[in-house]
Amino acid sequence: MKKLLFLSLIALATILLYSCQKENLYSDSEDTELQIRAKKNTETPFKGTYTTYPRIINEGPGFLEAVVESEGNATHLGKSEWYGEGYIDLLDEPPSQVGPCYFVSANKDTLFGNYVGTIALFDTNPVFTGEGTYEITHGTGRFIGTTGYGVYEYEVNLQEDFTFKGELIWDGVLINP
Structure with a gap:
């Protein structure tokens, strides 16, 4: 009798333990949808180096306008080109620069954005140095919906x-869509 009671208690304890386990509230198809949503808006590193060929296209009292064509490599783009327009305010201290830009991959997928920063001018090489921040606002091809x-x-x-x-x-x- 004690043996039967003991086995009954073990069976009951086992049932209770299994019933306390976390239930899967989502079906496999819902898990897949959650995984897809988790992949959206993920940040991936973007690094690039380009050889540039800037040209001053307009100048006036306190400002310069430039266009920049370049070639190089960047993650997610591979061998690619970068184009930018630069509006430089020489009256700001330090001089500021702002402009639209875009990256074009070998297969013509494109990332569009803009940049803003500062520029330093020198009498000897390097004659210009600059730094700042950029924003990728949208893209085409495989970059549709991409920002950065x-x-x-x-x-x-x-x-x-x-x-x-x-x-x-x-x-x-x-940031991938």
Whole structure:
């Protein structure tokens, strides 16, 4: 009799323990949907280095306008090009720069954004250095819905043929949709 009571208590304890386990409130299809949602809005590192060829296209009292074409490599883009327009206010202390920009991958997928920062001007090489922040606002192709942000820095040298050539470095994140 004691043996039967003991076995009954063990069976009851086992049933109670298993009934206290956390229930799976989601079906497999719901887990998949949750996993998909978890992958959205994830930040991935974005780094790039570009050789730049800036050109001053307009200047006036206290300002410069420039266009910058470049080629280089960046994560998620591979071999790519970067284009920017720069509006430089020489009356700010230190001089400021702002402008729209975009990255174009080899297959023409594009990231669009803008940047803002400061610029330093020198009489000898490097004749310009700058740094600031950027924001990626949208993209095309595989970058539809992608945003991002980060920092940039560059230095530009005057060449013997009186053209400019520089190096531009990007460091930040892309936020995948």
